[in-house]
Amino acid sequence: MLKLFNTFSKKIEIFKPINPERVTMYVCGPTVYNHPHIGNARPAVIFDILFKILKDIYPEVIYARNITDVDDKINDAAKKNKENISNLTQRYSTAYEEDMKNLGIIQPTFIPKVTDNISSIIDMISKLVELNHAYVANNHVLFDVESFPKYGEISKLKQKDLISGARIEVAPYKKNSSDFVLWKPSDNDTPGWSSPWGRGRPGWHIECSAMIKKFLGNSIDIHGGGQDLIFPHHENENAQSTCANNSILAKYWIHNGFVTFNKKKMSKSLDNIIILNDLKNKYRGESIRFALLSAHYRQPLDWNDTTMMNAENSLNNLYSILLNNVDIKPKISRQTNVEKNLLNDINTPEAIASLYSTARDLQKAKKNSLKSEIKGILLRESYFLGILQKEPNEWLQKSDLLSLTDKEINNLIRQRSLARKNKNFQEADRIRKNLLDNGISIKDEKDETRWTR
Structure with missing residues (x-):
């Protein structure tokens, strides 16, 4: 409905x-x-x-x-x-x-x-x-x-x-x-x-x-x-x-809703209008599309310096999961959670969250029969969002390597540790989400925080 x-x-x-x-x-x-x-x-x-x-x-x-x-x-x-x-x-x-x-x-x-x-x-x-x-x-x-x-x-x-x-x-x-x-x-x-x-x-x-x-x-x-x-x-x-x-x-x-740039309305006078022809010289169309889906369509979408990097790295992470399952034949799927989200007033942020959940399930699955079922769901979900439409190998080979460097990751983890120490949990959660958006998983242990790509 x-x-x-x-x-x-x-x-x-x-x-x-x-x-x-x-x-x-x-x-x-x-x-x-x-x-x-x-x-x-x-x-x-x-x-x-x-x-x-x-x-x-x-x-x-x-x-x-x-x-x-x-x-x-x-x-x-x-x-x-x-x-x-x-x-x-x-x-x-x-x-x-x-x-x-x-x-x-x-x-x-x-x-x-x-x-x-x-x-x-x-x-x-x-x-x-x-x-x-x-x-x-x-x-x-x-x-x-x-x-x-x-x-x-x-x-x-x-x-x-x-x-x-x-x-x-x-x-x-x-x-x-x-x-x-x-x-x-x-x-x-x-x-x-x-x-x-x-x-x-x-x-x-x-x-x-x-x-x-x-x-x-x-x-x-x-x-x-x-x-x-x-x-x-x-x-x-x-x-x-x-x-x-x-x-x-x-x-x-x-x-x-409108697209803003750093919380300001795009206008010629501010010289902050983002031309697609300029953007596509640096980023792929699917990454631009993914970024446009990151906010609910009726809400303002704020574009900033990290918008495209986050989108590109999120797609790199999703394509990596598909590449790890490239030999798995997908089973044809019926209506998915992504579709249910989109049927609810085109809720793309919820749809993306559902797609991430499906990708994680695929990553964790052990049996090929289960992988086949989950991969079919993931591909159907990605069709409606218009992402993951390339061959994983092709996408990752052409990746612009916008991922965070090891130095940047370690710096963010130090900032997060300091925020947690100061009981600024909102900031700590923001940094954790930033790392996840860039394909970085973290695990808090007794004396340190470990991370993996």
């Missing part, structure tokens, strides 16, 4: 699809004006796991993750680079897909691009105008927020609480400061398409609504993305889709 936290209801709910024979999911993809960063990777990895879970339960799962290749940020980047807009968007779309492949993410059913779906966007805008949910002003088409009394039901924001200028474009031609653009005019230097309202281009929010309708239907089971998209993007999507289709847009709204 799958349970998910629904942003709409603010509670964990049992997942009951609209049609159990055809489950639908849409996740907002990247705006392709630069290389993707670690924040872009988090929803891609989380919803990849959810896609696998759904596919294991239901006969058909349709998953769409879009590419936004029409946006003013793209126009600005192309102008700054003195580059053709199509070349820029194609280059960064390719970079994104390569990064996703490196993270072991399986291909969604559809990856629609905005530029391939302009006619569907125009059709939806025309319907909204026809139904008096949108109006034309100053060569723009805008959604009339007051025409939808339930506006704010996703973000739980009230009209009176909305602050003009806070991610909302202020313009004198709007009836209401919260009204948002569905279509805007384009000059000769800006991408544009013919429409009933003149040459122009779509607003950001309408793009997703139109592609959802075209590829998945009027109403879908799951709409996902980062928490930063709840308002205004998902709020506006919900409003325009509900009004155009006379039906709910999504039954479940799922949002992942």
Whole structure:
């Protein structure tokens, strides 16, 4: 039984699809004006796991993750680079897909691009105008927020609480400061398409609504993305889709938390944005993926100097256990503890703990028949998490040898002994966990602490 936290209801709910024979999911993809960063990777990895879970339960799962290749940020980047807009968007779309492949993410059913779906966007805008949910002003088409009394039901924001200028474009031609653009005019230097309202281009929010309708239907089971998209993007999507289709847009709204760096929000001004293209030059995709799963998806994930080292060393330890059992033929397994953890609101930290437990059981097993059974469980568990997908020998041969040195290990053990002597058991436990995360087992004896890799 799958349970998910629904942003709409603010509670964990049992997942009951609209049609159990055809489950639908849409996740907002990247705006392709630069290389993707670690924040872009988090929803891609989380919803990849959810896609696998759904596919294991239901006969058909349709998953769409879009590419936004029409946006003013793209126009600005192309102008700054003195580059053709199509070349820029194609280059960064390719970079994104390569990064996703490196993270072991399986291909969604559809990856629609905005530029391939302009006619569907125009059709939806025309319907909204026809139904008096949108109006034309100053060569723009805008959604009339007051025409939808339930506006704010996703973000739980009230009209009176909305602050003009806070991610909302202020313009004198709007009836209401919260009204948002569905279509805007384009000059000769800006991408544009013919429409009933003149040459122009779509607003950001309408793009997703139109592609959802075209590829998945009027109403879908799951709409996902980062928490930063709840308002205004998902709020506006919900409003325009509900009004155009006379039906709910999504039954479940799922949002992942932010990725921070050393407890600070990633931003250009702080120069602390972690680009996947830079990260993969030093670390393997599976290690990056493992690190992204270390915190519950709804919680912030803090990235720091030890994040990748811990992930790499944890995988080295797990692959070593598989290598020690490389000749054991795995027995086909049914539902595992990892799946039970993931069915409980995609609880990846608990799932990783369960996988560690299975790996330890494999390490301790004596009989080949038991090893076969446990190895089958471990491989099934690792499939859903998207790790341990390489050959153990290949992985360990290419290991970047990021393990702690003997000197570093002995230094940490001395620090732990001092912490225990001072009755600072929280610090002692933290150091012990750090050692375990790096594949180091310790055993306290009468006069000393012994360690093994």
